[in-house]
Amino acid sequence: xxxxxxxxxxxxxxxxxxxxxxxxxxxxxxxxxxxxxxxxxxxxxxxxxxxxxxxxxxxxxxxxxxxxxxxxxxxxxxxxxxxxxxxxxxxxxxxxxxxxxxxxxxxxxxxxxxxxxxxxxxxxxxxxxxxxxxxxxxxxxxxxxxxxxxxxxxxxxxxxxxxxxxxxxxxxxxxxxxxxxxxxxxxxxxxxxxxxxxxxxxxxxxxxxxxxx
Numbered sequence: 001x002x003x004x005x006x007x008x009x010x011x012x013x014x015x016x017x018x019x020x021x022x023x024x025x026x027x028x029x030x031x032x033x034x035x036x037x038x039x040x041x042x043x044x045x046x047x048x049x050x051x052x053x054x055x056x057x058x059x060x061x062x063x064x065x066x067x068x069x070x071x072x073x074x075x076x077x078x079x080x081x082x083x084x085x086x087x088x089x090x091x092x093x094x095x096x097x098x099x100x101x102x103x104x105x106x107x108x109x110x111x112x113x114x115x116x117x118x119x120x121x122x123x124x125x126x127x128x129x130x131x132x133x134x135x136x137x138x139x140x141x142x143x144x145x146x147x148x149x150x151x152x153x154x155x156x157x158x159x160x161x162x163x164x165x166x167x168x169x170x171x172x173x174x175x176x177x178x179x180x181x182x183x184x185x186x187x188x189x190x191x192x193x194x195x196x197x198x199x200x201x202x203x204x205x206x207x208x209x210x211x212x213x
Contacts, residue, residue, distance in 0.1 A: 145213045
C-alpha cells in the first residue's frame with residue numbers, strides 16, 4: 001500500500017483484505033499509485049518465453065498485466081484471498097484470461113492452492129505487510145517454486161532509521177509488518193531460500209528482496 005495514500009479511500013477499502021465497492025475503488029487507485037514501483041521491480045527479473053509466474057496478493061491485477069505484456073509466451077497465475085481482488089484482477093486481465101495465458105484463483109499465501117514445484121517465478125507487490133505468520137507463508141512460496149526458481153518481494157517501504165513520522169504513523173494505523181534489510185535476509189534464509197539479494201532505489205524507500213530456491 002502507498003505510504004502517501006488517499007486515507008479516506010484506503011480506510012474504506014481495507015488494504016489488508018479489500019471488500020465491497022470501496023475496496024474495488026481502492027484497488028483501482030493502487031494499480032496506478034504503485035505503477036512506478038512495480039515496473040522498477042519487474043526489471044530485476046530475467047524473463048523466458050516459457051515462464052510460469054505466480055503473483056501472490058494480486059490485488060487489482062496490474063502486476064499480472066505488466067508481466068503478460070513483457071513476455072511473448074508464458075503463463076501467469078494470480079492468487080488473492082479477497083473476492084474483490086480476484087474479480088478486479090479478472091476484469092483487468094480479461095484479454096489474457098480469454099487467451100488462455102492467465103488465471104486468477106482465490107486462496108491465501110498461508111495455504112497456497114498449488115502443487116509443489118509449480119512455478120519458476122513468483123512475485124508479491126505491496127502485500128507482505130499483511131501476511132499472516134510471515135515465515136510460514138514464505139515457506140509456502142518456497143514450496144510452490146520449482147528448483148532454481150526465484151521469488152521477488154516488493155515493498156514501497158522497509159524499516160530504516162530515516163523513516164518519516166508520517167510513514168511510522170501509517171505503519172501503526174494499518175498494523176503493517178515492515179522488516180528491515182537484515183530481518184528480510186533472516187526470514188528468507190529460515191524459509192529455505194539458498195540465496196537472497198536485496199535491491200533498493202536511491203531517493204526512495206523502495207525495497208525488492210529476491211530469494212532463490
